[in-house]
Amino acid sequence: MSLVAHHGVGKTSLAEAMLFLAKATNRLGRIADGTTVLDHAPDELQRQITINLGLAQFEWSGHKVNLIDTPGYPDFVGDVYAALRVADSAILILRANAGAEVGTEVVWEILKQQKTPALVVVNMMDKEHADFAAAVRSCRDRLGMNAVPVQLPIGQAEHFQGVIDLVENKAFLFTGKGVEEKSREAPIPDDLKAQAAEARALLMEEAATGDEQLMEKFFSAGELTVPEIRQGLCERVVQGDLAPVFCCSAYHNQGVKEVLDEVVDILPSPLQVKPAVGPSMNGNAEIVCKPTPSEPAAALVFKTLSEQHLGDLCMIRVFSGRLETGKDL
Secondary structure (H helix, E strand, O other): OEEEEOOOOOHHHHHHHHHHHOOOOOOOOOOOOOOOOOOOOHHHHHHOOOOOOEEEEEEEOOEEEEEEEOOOOHHHHHHHHHHHHHOOOEEEEEEOOOEOOHHHHHHHHHHHHHOOOEEEEEEOOOOOOOOHHHHHHHHHHHHOOOEEEOEEEEOOHHHOOEEEEOOOOEEEEOOOOHHHOOOEEEOOOHHHHHHHHHHHHHHHHHHHHOOHHHHHHHHHHOOOOHHHHHHHHHHHHHHOOOEEEEEOEOOOOEOHHHHHHHHHHHOOOHHHOOOEEEEOOOOOOEEEEOOOOOOOOEEEEEEEEEEOOOEEEEEEEEEEOOOOOOOOO
16 A cells, blocks of 8 residues: 655654554654654655655554555655555545645545545644544545545544544544553543444445445444445445545554554455556567466566665566566566
């Protein structure tokens, strides 16, 4: 999956928090300290911005996640195109106190062009003037997106203290910040119960809309199970007509675990998206690249970097089969 956004919204901070939580790194990388895994080039460390796309991988809840962090500045939009050319899904990140911005519109158009399944994370919920509802409205009004909350924040700005997971109908309160953060399950606050119930009903209806059997069950029973909600959301995300919305404070590592818990089930695997199509070895026909190891090997070089002491390094997405030494592709 690829992280895309307007510049300065915390893409790299979110990626670093994910890697830390998954124990792929042993420290929470900070841009200001120059300790990030994904921003490591001298120019990136000096300017404290992402210039090149970065790759990382980790495992979460039995899922292997290949993560691509992309630049936010429009000068480097070529790397956004490259990342989305090979990503099966994307996370579009917003600032809680700004909502959809100019760069958000740019990457959203690219997502639509590439037909990349995507969800939204409203980041920086701890910042002054953070407004989750306004950020969701900006997605609908400015981007024309069918944005549907999967979480609700418990408090905002300096009062941001937890999230409500509408899929599982549970609340999680934060107990610390950064490396100390370990959320705990808690009852949904009384003042948010009505709002959460209304939002969950809407979420279940949206999840059921793309599946006739789920729709029949929802209208007859008024309820879907947690696996059914996730199944329905995944199907609609793949279809491109629904964008689930989450919230967190990536810098403080608050809510990132709860985002990951749902993301690995709601975003599609390579088996759930349309397979890549490419030319045959002789160029006379098109082949469908089925994502299984037993198929003939097919891959795409989507980025080449020149390293001073290593030479050219190629980033490759394998669409089918296996890469082996000496094999022609």
